[in-house]
């Protein structure tokens with residue numbers, strides 16, 4: 001008797017996470033929730049171009065240069081019904097921990113598959129996506 005309905009998804013909570021990584025995630029989520037975007041040093045323009053660089057390096061392969069999705073079955077990030085309608089803290093969590101929409105044929109890997117992606121990178125790239133794709 002197998003449990004159905006979870007579409008084979010492994011909860012990221014069950015995966016071993018180093019304590020440093022976990023606190024980085026929660027710090028980034030808290031920063032995003034408070035709207036603190038790269039408060040440590042970087043100016044707004046710098047943050048935007050950093051976010052763009054992260055997107056071009058790690059995210060564009062799946063999400064496409066227009067954010068509409070490069071893999072079959074993916075939904076657009078921007079626009080009225082796009083995922084970017086969710087609050088910053090939820091999206092930063094999805095970027096850092098991975099995400100699969102219910103019933104979606106493909107899943108997003110944690111950190112977009114780049115283990116070196118930091119919480120600040122996640123906040124910067126989210127900011128870039130909001131500017132570039134709307135919402």
Ligand code: HEC
Nearest residue numbers: 058059062074075083091094099101104106107108112125
């Ligand atoms: C291997 C492919 C892949 C890569 C690489 C990838 N994503 Fe995703 N991403 C997905 C898929 C698939 C979804 C779910 C799309 C859907 O809702 O249909 C998704 C969803 C998202 C969402 C919406 C999450 C939510 O809570 O609704 C955001 C934000 C996002 N990705 C940002 C990024 C960022 C930023 C990067 C680069 C750091 C990235 N993605 C790299 C495949 C990818």
